Amino acid sequence: MSKMKGLAMLGFDTIGWIEKDIPKAGPMDAICKPIAISPCTSDVHTVWEKALGERHDMILGHEASAEVVEVGSLVKDFKAGDKVIIPAITPDWETVESQSGYSQHSGGMLNGWKFSNMKDGTFAEYFHVNQADGNLAHLPDEIDVEDAVMLSDMVPTGFHGANNAEVEYGDTVVVIGIGPVGLMAVAGSVLRGAGRVFGVGSRKKCQEVAKFYGATDLINYRDGDIVDQIRDAMNGKPVDKVILAGGGLETFDQAVRMVKPGGIVSNINYLGTGDYIKIPRVEWGLGMGHIRVTGGLMPGGRKNMEFLSRVIKNGRLDVSPMLTHRFSKLEDLEEALLLMKDKPKDLIKPVVLVG
Ligand code: NAD
Ligand code: ZN
Numbered sequence: 001m002s003k004m005k006g007l008a009m010l011g012f013d014t015i016g017w018i019e020k021d022i023p024k025a026g027p028m029d030a031i032c033k034p035i036a037i038s039p040c041t042s043d044v045h046t047v048w049e050k051a052l053g054e055r056h057d058m059i060l061g062h063e064a065s066a067e068v069v070e071v072g073s074l075v076k077d078f079k080a081g082d083k084v085i086i087p088a089i090t091p092d093w094e095t096v097e098s099q100s101g102y103s104q105h106s107g108g109m110l111n112g113w114k115f116s117n118m119k120d121g122t123f124a125e126y127f128h129v130n131q132a133d134g135n136l137a138h139l140p141d142e143i144d145v146e147d148a149v150m151l152s153d154m155v156p157t158g159f160h161g162a163n164n165a166e167v168e169y170g171d172t173v174v175v176i177g178i179g180p181v182g183l184m185a186v187a188g189s190v191l192r193g194a195g196r197v198f199g200v201g202s203r204k205k206c207q208e209v210a211k212f213y214g215a216t217d218l219i220n221y222r223d224g225d226i227v228d229q230i231r232d233a234m235n236g237k238p239v240d241k242v243i244l245a246g247g248g249l250e251t252f253d254q255a256v257r258m259v260k261p262g263g264i265v266s267n268i269n270y271l272g273t274g275d276y277i278k279i280p281r282v283e284w285g286l287g288m289g290h291i292r293v294t295g296g297l298m299p300g301g302r303k304n305m306e307f308l309s310r311v312i313k314n315g316r317l318d319v320s321p322m323l324t325h326r327f328s329k330l331e332d333l334e335e336a337l338l339l340m341k342d343k344p345k346d347l348i349k350p351v352v353l354v355g
Contacts, residue, residue, distance in 0.1 A: 006059035006124030007333050009047045009116075015337065018057055020120065023128035027074040030132035032066035032084065035355035037122055037330075038149045039063075039337040040088075041179065045272035048341060052117060060337070061123035062088035062115035063152035065145045067355060068136070075132045083139040085309060086122060088153040089300025090114050090135040104297040112300055123333050137305035142313045146326070146351045150180075150319040154349065155308050157268050157298040158184020158245070162192055164294050165241040165266035169193035172239040174230060174258060175215070177246015178206045180322050180349045181268060183213055185243045187317055190214035194241075198233070200226055201246070205346050209321050221247070227257045238263065244295075249274045252293065257283045259291055267295035325350035 001022070008018045025031050043060045045051040068082045078084065091103035091112035104112040114130065115121035129135055139148050158181050167173055173189045175182045178201035189197050190213060198217045199210035207218045219229050230239065242255035244267040255265040256279055271277075284291055311317045324347055327336055336350040 004125035006120065007061070007337070008057050008059045008123075009055050011056055012050050012054060013048055015047060015060065015334065017334075018059070020059070020124070022126045023120070025070050025072040025128065026130075027072040028131050028133070029072045030068050030075060030078060030129045030136060031070040031126055032064075032086065032129055033069050033126050033355065034064040034066045034122055034124075035083065035145045036149045036351055036353050037061060037064045037333060038152070038349055038351045039123075039333065039340045040153055041181070041340060042270050043116060043337060044341045045270050046116065049272035051270065051272035058116065059120035059124045059127070060116045061121035061333075062113075063149050063154075064122040064127075065139055065148035066122075068132075069126065071132055078132050078136050083145070085137045085139050085148050085151045085305045086129065087135060087137070087156070087300035087302075087305050088113070088115060089298055090130050091301055093131055093134040093301070103301055104299055110297055113297060125330065134302055135300065137302050137309060140309055140313045143309060144320075145355070146323060146353060147312065147319050148309075149351055150322060150349070151305055151308055151312070153298060154180045154184050154322065155312075155317070155319065156300070156304055157181050158186070159188035159308065160296055160298045161185040161243040161245060161266050161268040162188030164268075164296050165189070165243050165264045167192040167194050167241055170195035171241055172196045172198075172234065174198040174200060174239050174242045174255070176200045176226070176242065176244050176251050176255065177269065178210045178215070179246055182243070182245030183209055183322060183348070185245050185268065186210050186215050187213040189241075189243070191311070191316065198230055198239070203345055205324065206348060209348060212321050227254050230258050241266065244269045249277050252277045253280050256280055256291055256293070261285060262290045263292075265291065265293045267293070268298070322348045323351050324348045327352040330354045
């Protein structure tokens with residue numbers, strides 16, 4: 001058998017099943033077949049918001065747990081039959097950017113993001129992983145194969161938001177947007193010792209799960225200006241950190257208006273539309289407020305996956321409350337992706353068991 005099928009972006013606004021050759025492994029690479037897969041809001045930005053530009057017949061997806069089916073001659077630590085965690089971001093580890101600590105941008109801006117961006121992704125019977133020893137991680141027996149899919153992107157992205165916000169013991173943290181990424185930013189902030197965590201979101205299901213992960217306050221952006229609501233709850237005081245994981249460009253303005261001098265605004269949202277971000281001059285201390293505004297693509301790679309998997313394996317984080325919709329065959333991916341696009345009220349994350 002040399003052909004496989006996959007769910008692809010056929011062009012802007014269009015997805016469909018296509019047939020392609022099964023990819024081949026270079027000397028350092030691996031070919032994997034998915035065990036469980038999850039669609040991401042980023043796939044939605046890519047197809048329906050034209051965020052990355054045109055892509056033709058590109059297989060979507062960058063989240064999966066998988067089984068290795070073939071490795072290249074130079075791969076040392078993985079072999080056919082191994083169960084693995086697939087990071088959404090698979091950098092080229094020999095690049096100067098990687099050596100400088102920004103592997104996400106290995107070879108150029110965002111170029112560590114290969115699946116469903118620069119090459120075919122995980123929504124297929126087989127997919128290719130570059131630099132297997134640097135990018136795969138063994139899946140511990142104690143972690144469920146569906147839970148493991150949350151290690152691909154949701155856990156590392158949410159935790160990256162908390163890391164970039166430099167959350168410290170006792171910090172007051174606002175997480176704007178409590179979809180799966182924001183929920184993991186709540187969980188990551190709590191693990192880093194935040195004292196008070198505001199979760200900003202409107203859906204009841206997300207609010208419930210935010211509480212589960214340790215949000216102390218829930219703010220609904222449909223109930224009025226969130227800056228006013230948070231300031232009221234804080235008795236007029238600013239917060240220490242803000243993590244942006246949902247909403248649009250306006251959230252930067254809101255964040256700068258609610259954070260303290262010296263505070264940090266940490267964006268992990270994929271800004272799919274718009275041209276410029278506005279920062280309010282006065283609240284930014286006339287340019288002198290020491291408010292840092294930063295944003296980052298999640299770090300991928302083996303070490304990150306191994307470290308984060310310990311957090312789940314040893315019971316410090318339970319990702320299962322995020323898995324609200326379960327499917328049981330590859331063909332169901334289309335429905336799962338459309339769910340991610342339409343975001344019904346009770347949805348956090350769908351997962352498709354295929355292996
Ligand atoms: P999501 O759409 O499920 O969650 C975002 C939430 O924000 C939704 O529940 C939405 O209702 C809510 N929201 C909308 N407007 C809002 C507002 N004004 N204020 C507060 N909340 C508002 O998405 P997700 O899967 O949790 O992903 C969040 C973002 O992270 C997406 O843009 C995704 O593409 C991006 N992402 C980034 C990375 C990265 O590496 N930085 C990785 C994965 C995903
Ligand atoms: Zn993603």
